[in-house]
Amino acid sequence: MKVIICAGPPTTGKTTVLRQVTRRLIEAEFRPAYLKIDVLYAIEDQMFQKEFNIPSKKVYSGELCPDHCNVMVLRDAVEWAQKTSADFLLVETAGLCLRCSPYIEGGLGIVVLEATSGMNLPVKIGPMLTLADIAVVTKIDLISQAEREVFRSRIMKASAGIPICETNALCGIGIDALVKKIHASPDIGDSLVLRGNPPVGTCTVCVGKKEIGWQQHFGVVRPLENDIFYRGE
Amino acid sequence: MQIKEIKIFAGVGKNGQPDLVDEITFTMGDVISIVGPTGSGKTTLIDDIALFADCNTPTRRRVLINEAPAPEDFMNDPSQNPVAFITQHTNFLSDLPVNEFLETHADIRKRPDISSVVRETIEFANQLTGEPLNAENGMTELSGGQTRALLIADAVIISNSPVILLDEIENAGINRTKALELLKKYEKIFVFVTHDPRIALSSDFRIVMENGAVTKVLYPHDEELAVAEEIKKIDDLMLHFRRLIRSGERVTGGII
Numbered sequence: 001m002k003v004i005i006c007a008g009p010p011t012t013g014k015t016t017v018l019r020q021v022t023r024r025l026i027e028a029e030f031r032p033a034y035l036k037i038d039v040l041y042a043i044e045d046q047m048f049q050k051e052f053n054i055p056s057k058k059v060y061s062g063e064l065c066p067d068h069c070n071v072m073v074l075r076d077a078v079e080w081a082q083k084t085s086a087d088f089l090l091v092e093t094a095g096l097c098l099r100c101s102p103y104i105e106g107g108l109g110i111v112v113l114e115a116t117s118g119m120n121l122p123v124k125i126g127p128m129l130t131l132a133d134i135a136v137v138t139k140i141d142l143i144s145q146a147e148r149e150v151f152r153s154r155i156m157k158a159s160a161g162i163p164i165c166e167t168n169a170l171c172g173i174g175i176d177a178l179v180k181k182i183h184a185s186p187d188i189g190d191s192l193v194l195r196g197n198p199p200v201g202t203c204t205v206c207v208g209k210k211e212i213g214w215q216q217h218f219g220v221v222r223p224l225e226n227d228i229f230y231r232g233e
Numbered sequence: 234m235q236i237k238e239i240k241i242f243a244g245v246g247k248n249g250q251p252d253l254v255d256e257i258t259f260t261m262g263d264v265i266s267i268v269g270p271t272g273s274g275k276t277t278l279i280d281d282i283a284l285f286a287d288c289n290t291p292t293r294r295r296v297l298i299n300e301a302p303a304p305e306d307f308m309n310d311p312s313q314n315p316v317a318f319i320t321q322h323t324n325f326l327s328d329l330p331v332n333e334f335l336e337t338h339a340d341i342r343k344r345p346d347i348s349s350v351v352r353e354t355i356e357f358a359n360q361l362t363g364e365p366l367n368a369e370n371g372m373t374e375l376s377g378g379q380t381r382a383l384l385i386a387d388a389v390i391i392s393n394s395p396v397i398l399l400d401e402i403e404n405a406g407i408n409r410t411k412a413l414e415l416l417k418k419y420e421k422i423f424v425f426v427t428h429d430p431r432i433a434l435s436s437d438f439r440i441v442m443e444n445g446a447v448t449k450v451l452y453p454h455d456e457e458l459a460v461a462e463e464i465k466k467i468d469d470l471m472l473h474f475r476r477l478i479r480s481g482e483r484v485t486g487g488i489i
Binding site: 119142143148150153166173 | 284308309310311312314317318319322323324325326327328329334337338340341342384387388391392
């Protein structure tokens with residue numbers, strides 16, 4: 001089975017891209033399964049179930065950050081998908097703080113960016129882009145060719161050599177290059193390891209401490225004008 | 234790749250009725266107009282050209298470049314695409330200032346002497362607009378007319394695209410007479426979707442559309458060329474009045 005992890009900021013068109021991919025996988029007589037990881041609300045699993053009649057599942061990360069949740073649930077999800085005898089597991093996940101990325105070793109990492117999101121986006125989202133195997137640029141029909149070229153070069157600058165697939169995913173134009181890449185990705189092995197480095201230490205904010213100001217926190221902290229340091233025992 | 238010609242092979246219109254012209258050829262240097270009522274398929278026809286349709290669009294038309302299907306690079310890498318398409322809806326969304334955006338674009342296109350190319354682009358755009366644009370301004374602060382003018386200038390000068398498709402520039406708030414005059418100095422294929430008699434009659438030929446399909450191709454004959462001169466005079470007169478109204482002056486009689 002191949003594991004395809006699709007990340008990207010909210011409303012960039014991840015679901016639309018994966019629907020086009022799913023349609024093409026089914027046309028080629030493959031059996032994809034779909035997992036959606038979101039924070040509070042998602043109906044995409046029902047959409048995939050209804051439209052394609054494939055095994056679909058969602059998980060709310062709730063109190064956890066979605067990337068943390070991804071690390072926790074992905075092994076179970078791979079087993080679930082294997083049990084349904086799927087040959088592709090498509091995972092759609094909301095990136096949140098942009099510090100981490102959900103991609104795993106041996107699986108294909110797709111980042112979805114919308115062409116309308118501003119020229120600085122590629123440098124803002126860090127490992128979600130730099131650790132991806134392919135960048136999909138959506139909504140290209142809404143901007144000028146000149147801007148498409150500049151946006152593309154900004155992506156290349158942030159992540160040298162990354163293949164870029166530009167698409168108007170609503171009509172499915174340009175999606176074939178992505179599908180080719182998905183077919184060429186390797187099967188997943190027994191060991192599942194996160195591709196990027198998670199953040200340092202345990203975060204007092206993550207465990208629920210609400211007071212503002214580094215003086216109120218311990219562990220790895222940072223004042224406005226200084227680098228990070230360790231505070232506490 | 235040097236573009237010598239583009240050929241469009243007939244497809245079908247909205248109800249499946251065929252294009253009545255089997256093959257249309259655009260040769261380098263041609264100015265072509267596409268005419269027809271609203272909803273007659275003019276924009277769909279230039280979409281087919283922009284997509285290098287290969288019987289894979291709803292019209293089933295086929296477009297060949299120099300007698301061959303378009304290379305994959307044209308679609309995969311926009312800087313390899315020889316076609317610049319300026320639609321009625323194209324807008325700038327970039328959060329960059331005009332000059333920084335143009336410099337970046339000229340750099341991507343590997344133009345030598347970036348600052349003079351950028352200057353030329355802004356000068357070109359400013360000849361088409363009422364109010365000159367400020368290169369320090371953000372792209373999103375430009376007016377509709379300035380945006381369209383800059384898109385055309387970028388396509389002609391920075392991208393130096395050999396094929397330029399323009400969708401109803403008469404509605405774009407730019408000086409279309411000036412645009413036509415400036416564009417004709419460049420050796421390119423220009424395709425205008427238009428309702429404007431002056432643009433249509435200044436073209437080498439015009440494609441007539443109805444209900445999604447091509448019905449005929451018309452070349453201006455002697456009588457039309459004579460009428461075109463009269464239309465120019467009427468049009469110049471209208472532009473004269475428009476200029477007066479715009480600049481807050483009184484309109485005076487005795488000219489007509």
